[in-house]
Amino acid sequence: xxxxxxxxxxxxxxxxxxxxxxxxxxxxxxxxxxxxxxxxxxxxxxxxxxxxxxxxxxxxxxxxxxxxxxxxxxxxxxxxxxxxxxxxxxxxxxxxxxxxxxxxxxxxxxxxxxxxxxxxxxxxxxxxxxxxxxxxxxxxxxxxxxxxxxxxxxxxxxxxxxxxxxxxxxxxxxxxxxxxxxxxxxxxxxxxxxxxxxxxxxxxxxxxxxxxxxxxxxxxxxxxxxxxxxxxxxxxxxxxxxxxxxxxxxxxxxxxxxxxxxxxxxxxxxxxxxxxxxxxxxxxxxxxxxxxxxxxxxxxxxxxxxxxxxxxxxxxxxxxxxxxxxxxxxxxxxxxxxxxxxxxxxxxxxxxxxxxxxxxxxxxxxxxxxxxxxxxxxx
Amino acid sequence: xxxxxxxxxxxxxxxxxxxxxxxxxxxxxxxxxxxxxxxxxxxxxxxxxxxxxxxxxxxxxxxxxxxxxxxxxxxxxxxxxxxxxxxxxxxxxxxxxxxxxxxxxxxxxxxxxxxxxxxxxxxxxxxxxxxxxxxxxxxxxxxxxxxxxxxxxxxxxxxxxxxxxxxxxxxxxxxxxxxxxxxxxxxxxxxxxxxxxxxxxxxxxxxxxxxxxxxxxxxxxxxxxxxxxxxxxxxxxxxxxxxxxxxxxxxxxxxxxxxxxxxxxxxxxxxxxxxxxxxxxxxxxxxxxxxxxxxxxxxxxxxxxxxxxxxxxxxxxxxxxxxxxxxxxxxxxxxxxxxxxxxxxxxxxxxxxxxxxxxxxxxxxxxxxxxxxxxxxxxxxxxxxxxxxxxxxxxxxxxxxxxxxxxxxxxxxxxxxxxxxxxxxxxxxxxxxxxxxxxxxxxxxxxxxxxxxxxxxxxxxxxxxxxxxxxxxxxxxxxxxxxxxxxxxxxxxxxxxxxxxxxxxxxxxxxxxxxxxxxxxxxxxxxxxx
Numbered sequence: 001x002x003x004x005x006x007x008x009x010x011x012x013x014x015x016x017x018x019x020x021x022x023x024x025x026x027x028x029x030x031x032x033x034x035x036x037x038x039x040x041x042x043x044x045x046x047x048x049x050x051x052x053x054x055x056x057x058x059x060x061x062x063x064x065x066x067x068x069x070x071x072x073x074x075x076x077x078x079x080x081x082x083x084x085x086x087x088x089x090x091x092x093x094x095x096x097x098x099x100x101x102x103x104x105x106x107x108x109x110x111x112x113x114x115x116x117x118x119x120x121x122x123x124x125x126x127x128x129x130x131x132x133x134x135x136x137x138x139x140x141x142x143x144x145x146x147x148x149x150x151x152x153x154x155x156x157x158x159x160x161x162x163x164x165x166x167x168x169x170x171x172x173x174x175x176x177x178x179x180x181x182x183x184x185x186x187x188x189x190x191x192x193x194x195x196x197x198x199x200x201x202x203x204x205x206x207x208x209x210x211x212x213x214x215x216x217x218x219x220x221x222x223x224x225x226x227x228x229x230x231x232x233x234x235x236x237x238x239x240x241x242x243x244x245x246x247x248x249x250x251x252x253x254x255x256x257x258x259x260x261x262x263x264x265x266x267x268x269x270x271x272x273x274x275x276x277x278x279x280x281x282x283x284x285x286x287x288x289x290x291x292x293x294x295x296x297x298x299x300x301x302x303x304x305x306x307x308x309x310x311x312x313x314x315x316x317x318x319x320x321x322x323x324x325x326x327x328x329x330x331x332x333x334x335x336x337x338x339x340x341x342x343x344x345x346x347x348x349x350x351x352x353x354x355x356x357x358x359x360x361x362x363x364x365x366x367x368x369x370x371x372x373x374x375x376x377x378x379x
Numbered sequence: 380x381x382x383x384x385x386x387x388x389x390x391x392x393x394x395x396x397x398x399x400x401x402x403x404x405x406x407x408x409x410x411x412x413x414x415x416x417x418x419x420x421x422x423x424x425x426x427x428x429x430x431x432x433x434x435x436x437x438x439x440x441x442x443x444x445x446x447x448x449x450x451x452x453x454x455x456x457x458x459x460x461x462x463x464x465x466x467x468x469x470x471x472x473x474x475x476x477x478x479x480x481x482x483x484x485x486x487x488x489x490x491x492x493x494x495x496x497x498x499x500x501x502x503x504x505x506x507x508x509x510x511x512x513x514x515x516x517x518x519x520x521x522x523x524x525x526x527x528x529x530x531x532x533x534x535x536x537x538x539x540x541x542x543x544x545x546x547x548x549x550x551x552x553x554x555x556x557x558x559x560x561x562x563x564x565x566x567x568x569x570x571x572x573x574x575x576x577x578x579x580x581x582x583x584x585x586x587x588x589x590x591x592x593x594x595x596x597x598x599x600x601x602x603x604x605x606x607x608x609x610x611x612x613x614x615x616x617x618x619x620x621x622x623x624x625x626x627x628x629x630x631x632x633x634x635x636x637x638x639x640x641x642x643x644x645x646x647x648x649x650x651x652x653x654x655x656x657x658x659x660x661x662x663x664x665x666x667x668x669x670x671x672x673x674x675x676x677x678x679x680x681x682x683x684x685x686x687x688x689x690x691x692x693x694x695x696x697x698x699x700x701x702x703x704x705x706x707x708x709x710x711x712x713x714x715x716x717x718x719x720x721x722x723x724x725x726x727x728x729x730x731x732x733x734x735x736x737x738x739x740x741x742x743x744x745x746x747x748x749x750x751x752x753x754x755x756x757x758x759x760x761x762x763x764x765x766x767x768x769x770x771x772x773x774x775x776x777x778x779x780x781x782x783x784x785x786x787x788x789x790x791x792x793x794x795x796x797x798x799x800x801x802x803x804x805x806x807x808x809x810x811x812x813x814x815x816x817x818x819x820x821x822x823x824x825x826x827x828x829x830x831x832x833x834x835x836x837x838x839x840x841x842x843x844x845x846x847x848x849x850x851x852x853x854x855x856x857x858x859x860x861x862x863x864x865x866x867x868x869x870x871x872x873x874x875x876x877x878x879x880x881x882x883x884x885x886x887x888x889x890x891x892x893x894x895x896x897x898x899x900x901x902x903x904x905x906x907x908x909x
Binding site: 090115117119136138140142143144145146147173174176191210220222224301318319320321322 | 423424425432433528530531532534535536538539541542544547548550551552553868869870
């Protein structure tokens, strides 16, 4: 409850100096020099975006995120040179040039008596021109709160500092992670996985999860994701937990428990939804190996490796504390496990053996760990 | 053993207890209440006759109103002086409170006797009691519009609420507004005959002389007298004197305020220990029942019963309330105006009157005859079933059966530890000779040997019982320190799951009872009602 209490005690955040104008702000296609740079990005309290060089596993630079800590949610732009951070109690978005820490974009979502919270929902369009957030507004009247319908907000990144949404469309409640497809949709991770057309606002169901109709032999899945789990493969992963009952009586004790996932191909916007391996322990984030898309890694209290073609767990190792998210080096040889503390634990992806550690100057809390490099496939 | 130390070492935040402090001016009379409401609240609320927007659709306990005003101060910037706050709580509880029958099923929350599994309608279990007690909303009455606005406040104040496990499996907000608010408006309606009747009922002052009995962890059972002298409208100065079961004297003083005509909130100092009383008077104001707890740690306390004294002789308790057949023991008969022959019921012989006064008679007695409750009398003062005679203890219930303690400290920057005060309730088997059946004979609380053990295999593997804390001979469990413990896997804190074991009797006759104890992380949010 402390986090909830903290984010509910709103305060005005000192925002942007007038001097911080958008001179030379990068828009999509960034060229040459930095193409091969590979950065691990994360955020720590009280408000630093760390740019970690994955060749040396050292912090190259740390960019100051204005205002109070957000959730640490962040999204790299497809150019590999910019990233956007959710700051100020889950309300504001700040965009940085990673080579210089220059603040090139900001959007203050709350306005007047309407407080807007974004629960991890940040995405950048495949062409790098637009930023998407899911806004959860609440009007704070003189003597009452009024919950307003949530919406997808579309920002033009080139608008730079103090940007305002250029379009917005209604969406369902309780959306967390989102991702942009190549075809002009944003995948919305909520009770079901949906896609919204960012021009028309048209919604379609990508994977029916909470509303699946599998009958009484299957437990309605608990689908939830806080962190990105697939951009290196241009995919969006929404894990879920379900149970298969022996009969229609739905006896939990004799049920078979399964992990499943909705796996959305961001090139096509199509999803594959199925059970992937037995539920034996909690996993907070799942990530596929680019060398074999049937091999998945999972992290929380353990780091695990699974073969979803065989629906098997291959290996599990204990971690030294709880972690929330994980990423792979570009060559997939190393797993970086982060969140929920001030250390990023580095593991050999073949053996899951711990091979290194990055000590950060603060707590990552619920922050994302993301990898930024130029996305050739998104061109 | 230093008993005071043992009870006060489990300190927690006690600042939230709603009790009048010595030296604070008496709250304003009801006539001033409406003016205070206008003066303090109209910068945001709108006037509606003698009341204001939002308030007009609600009724609640004094602590409920305290929470509301505290939230206005902490979340919405209301500037309200401590005197005005006290007066507003009094005015709102008096004019927009709960009838005694409305509060009765949920009094445990007002008493901070929270270590229990609540009996709640399924409708409210996941939707409401996932985060807070069921009693918290059951101690409120609202119009449907107000219940609905409460759902809006929930999202406004706790934006991640609908993302939690057991919330995200449904359209939480739509369900809350569309179905839960109407259900609450039906089950906990603003307009109720009970409230109308209670408002019309004549008020009886609670001033007078009260014979009190109760229990304080680390101290034991006590009996005494509490004198309440009127010191303003619904306000009393208190003097207490009496003795503990071990013969030690008890003396104290304090103040009390009565809300809504029956909600007694006392603030007393007994032998240097600050305590709070949360009692409810019955309709005729002849008995008050409730709980007294440490001001510094509201989880640590015990029952308190006050019986009004009158000219008529009265017997209120026998301490202890059980006597084993074939054994000789000393019993104290507690009452007022006690005069005349002592009778302990069939088969129980008074061997000697050790001491006697109008307040108490101490006897040495020996029991014969079958298991059962005996009626007790001292002259004209009679008490039905005050003494249980038994042959053997067949069952021990650990109370509370389910509890949560919280690690805390060390150091000022940390949250204080929240402990649990245990007692063991003994039972004889009853006529069927089987323990655990409906005819078991309640013997009262027994002295036992206390210990803890792992709750199950998993807890045993993690050696939870070695880390979570210790239980003293007096039944007070003191949890371990907060923070990571490098001696545990993953530097897990000193949290864990254990069973609390109460054992009585010699080898061969040994009887054990078990309670479930979860030792959890600190609760960082402090509130008047959990």
